[in-house]
Amino acid sequence: MKLLKYVMTSDSGLAPNPYFGVCSLALCTPNHMNAKLKPGDWIVGHSCKATGHRLVYAMRLTKVLGMDEYFRSFPDKHPEPGGSVERQYGDNMYFREDGRWARLPSAEHNSEASFRQDRGRPVYLAEHADSFWYFGADNAMPELQGFADKFPWLIHDRHGIRYIHDTGRIQAFAEWLLSLEGSGLLGKPRDRTPIAADRYLTAIDPEPVWLDGGADEDPACTVVSRCTRRVARPRGSKRSC
Numbered sequence: 001m002k003l004l005k006y007v008m009t010s011d012s013g014l015a016p017n018p019y020f021g022v023c024s025l026a027l028c029t030p031n032h033m034n035a036k037l038k039p040g041d042w043i044v045g046h047s048c049k050a051t052g053h054r055l056v057y058a059m060r061l062t063k064v065l066g067m068d069e070y071f072r073s074f075p076d077k078h079p080e081p082g083g084s085v086e087r088q089y090g091d092n093m094y095f096r097e098d099g100r101w102a103r104l105p106s107a108e109h110n111s112e113a114s115f116r117q118d119r120g121r122p123v124y125l126a127e128h129a130d131s132f133w134y135f136g137a138d139n140a141m142p143e144l145q146g147f148a149d150k151f152p153w154l155i156h157d158r159h160g161i162r163y164i165h166d167t168g169r170i171q172a173f174a175e176w177l178l179s180l181e182g183s184g185l186l187g188k189p190r191d192r193t194p195i196a197a198d199r200y201l202t203a204i205d206p207e208p209v210w211l212d213g214g215a216d217e218d219p220a221c222t223v224v225s226r227c228t229r230r231v232a233r234p235r236g237s238k239r240s241c
Contacts, residue, residue, distance in 0.1 A: 003042040003164040003173070004035055005156045008056050011137060013089040013189040014108050016045065016057055020076040021184070023059045023132035024125050026067065026091040027109060030161050031121040037061055042170060043124060044154055046147070047190075053148040053155050057134040058177060059126035070123040071095035079106035081200065081213065088195055094119050105200030105211055115204050129184030133177050136187030143180055150176070 006029050013019070015028035025031060025043060037043070039061050047054040065073065071092055079090030093104040101119040109118055126132035135144060148155055153169060156162055164170060177183070196213070203209040 001040055001042075001167055001170060002037075003044060003154075003170045004030055004037060004161050005044045005046070005154055005164065006030060006161045007048055007156050007159070008045045009048070010191055011047070011056055011189045012108075012191040012193075013086065014091055016043075016059065016132075016134065017077060017089060017091040018057065018132065018134035018136075018185045019086045019089075021129060022074065022077070022125060022127050023057065023134060024070075024074070024077060024091055024123060025059070026070065026121070026123040027118050029159075030124065032117055033161055034122060035124075035161055037064060037122075037124060039063060042174075044173075046155065049157065054137075055135055055144055055147040055154075056137075057132065058173075059124070059132040060174070061124050062127045062131055063125040065123045065125065067094050067120055067123055068096040070125075074125075079104055079108070081105050081107060081196065085192060089192070100203065100205045102203045103201065105202060105213070107195040107197040107200070110197055110201055112201065112204050112208055115201060131183075133180070133183050134185050134187065137190035139187035141180065141186070143176075 016023050016025045030037075030043060041061050042058060043061070044058045045056045047056055071078075071094060074092055077090050077092035078087075079093050080087040088106075089108065090104075090106065093106050093109075095102055095104075101115075103115060109115070135141070151173060153164065153166075154173065199210045199213050201208060202211050
């Protein structure tokens with residue numbers, strides 16, 4: 001068992017994405033660095049020094065999936081530009097089609113550079129509310145106020161990631177989390193606001209493909225219907241459009 005810690009520069013609800021009963025991390029520094037994690041390992045993200053090294057979230061992994069498998073297994077996480085704020089920030093946008101990477105329309109990471117950086121990375125999942133604690137920015141739980149003093153070894157003061165292998169320390173942190181009142185989604189993201197774009201990038205190979213964001217039809221519907229015609233969805237799941 002090990003723990004990965006890192007500093008979060010943004011907390012919008014995209015990375016991590018704590019919605020629909022599953023905490024997912026698909027589009028952030030640990031993914032871009034291909035962090036070597038497996039089920040049972042931990043990820044901890046906290047804010048920067050200027051905001052007091054506040055604990056934003058902790059997750060105990062239940063699965064690590066490839067991005068294409070994630071796309072087909074968790075349709076609730078697909079982004080919907082015209083949907084609720086939670087669905088606008090869906091992180092499950094990249095998939096394989098005819099041997100190439102494509103993406104669903106989303107105003108997040110809506111650039112060729114982000115596409116190249118994001119595609120094909122591992123996706124880290126905590127599938128149950130008792131396997132993650134997302135505090136966001138507005139949780140007033142008194143126990144959180146002393147996080148940095150209580151767990152100084154969890155504070156990361158630079159960019160990138162760092163692993164902790166001390167199982168005693170990790171277990172003490174896990175027991176502290178379990179002692180708190182509640183788990184799962186416990187707060188709202190600091191940077192969450194409705195977003196929009198004039199156009200949406202959906203592919204870059206062999207050349208960039210942009211979809212008009214001003215069309216009357218939800219742009220996600222066009223792409224989702226195209227990419228899921230041949231994909232059987234899990235029973236009980238709802239289509240994104």
